[in-house]
Amino acid sequence: MTRVAQLDSLALDKELYGQFWSEFNAVFNTDGHKEEWELVVNSLVFVCATRFLPQCDSSSTYGSALSGVAFRCRKRTLYVVTILARYVWKKITHAVFNGSHGGDQVVWLKLYKWLELLYRGCDVSNFLRFLTADGADTRSFLSPLYRVFNVYSTRLVGDGPAGISDFYSNSVFAGLEFQNRQLLWNALLELFSKTLLTKRGLLPFARRPPRPRSGATFKTVCPHCESFPTNPYQIACCRANYCYVCVVKALEWSMCDACGASGALTAKSVY
Structure with missing residues (x-):
């Protein structure tokens, strides 16, 4: 004992x-x-x-x-x-x-x-x-x-x-085994999020095909959220107007939702 x-x-x-x-x-x-x-x-x-x-x-x-x-x-x-x-x-x-x-x-x-x-x-x-x-x-x-x-x-x-x-x-022992499985599962999720869900992993294969847009639509509709651009930013590849939050995501993922361009994207404020 x-x-x-x-x-x-x-x-x-x-x-x-x-x-x-x-x-x-x-x-x-x-x-x-x-x-x-x-x-x-x-x-x-x-x-x-x-x-x-x-x-x-x-x-x-x-x-x-x-x-x-x-x-x-x-x-x-x-x-x-x-x-x-x-x-x-x-x-x-x-x-x-x-x-x-x-x-x-x-x-x-x-x-x-x-x-x-x-x-x-x-x-x-x-x-x-x-x-x-x-x-x-x-x-x-x-x-x-x-x-x-x-x-x-x-x-x-x-x-x-x-x-x-x-x-x-x-x-x-059952509690320890459960904790070990939880640690293993958390490690797999972290590995999945840091490797596969990045621009070098699955994101290049998840690109949406570019849709035909008129010149007025490029100025008044955000390609990402399809709403009126809030605090608009113009992306350099196709001069489409994005919301500020959406353009940050596009630059982070290196993928334009308007024209499908990828790589080193840049954008500037409209105002």
């Missing part, structure tokens, strides 16, 4: 809870009791996601099961460290910063900041120990809260010959 799999389990659970909460919050108005509603939604997701997972002397969430990670604890303990602890911390934060403590507000703020600083220091220390942990019998804890409740990670044991982590591995 790798450290990456353990960190991936946290990221997958966070994404799962966030997705359900964002969908629920978009449909229902939760401004009055936002934390309580979020606790209810996350609790339902936790119960539904862990109900049918294998429990072989361990507990697991949906993200940890996909990553092949389990936790040596009871399911209610895992619920406390993953769902309930975040709710309690949010309620404490709101209670401290809402300014309803009167003269003790400064004292509560200092205590809150001290506790937060202490937890962050413990979190850094725990993460360093998590990275340096080695050996099959070494217990690894994902956060100080996991360490307090003695919730440590272990390998998830599947029911069949292929473990649940195989689904996660196959999903990762």
Whole structure:
């Protein structure tokens, strides 16, 4: 069981809870009791996601099961460290910063900041120990809260010959293959646009045959867009009047739509 799999389990659970909460919050108005509603939604997701997972002397969430990670604890303990602890911390934060403590507000703020600083220091220390942990019998804890409740990670044991982590591995490999195909497709499109769709590629073969035009038409109709020339420019090969944008395209492609001439074309402003 790798450290990456353990960190991936946290990221997958966070994404799962966030997705359900964002969908629920978009449909229902939760401004009055936002934390309580979020606790209810996350609790339902936790119960539904862990109900049918294998429990072989361990507990697991949906993200940890996909990553092949389990936790040596009871399911209610895992619920406390993953769902309930975040709710309690949010309620404490709101209670401290809402300014309803009167003269003790400064004292509560200092205590809150001290506790937060202490937890962050413990979190850094725990993460360093998590990275340096080695050996099959070494217990690894994902956060100080996991360490307090003695919730440590272990390998998830599947029911069949292929473990649940195989689904996660196959999903990762499928995502990498999809990205590789996207990169190859983008490279082919860039090659196609820079080589074939140029004046040295397909454009010389896509010339429109010149149509018979009178002298008045050469002055009043743009050969490219067939509209009245806006900010007209006169091309030197056949003295047809182009719009400014159209003459820029004709000079860039080295092809006149009026007479079919190609090469080093030039044009000058009529006014």
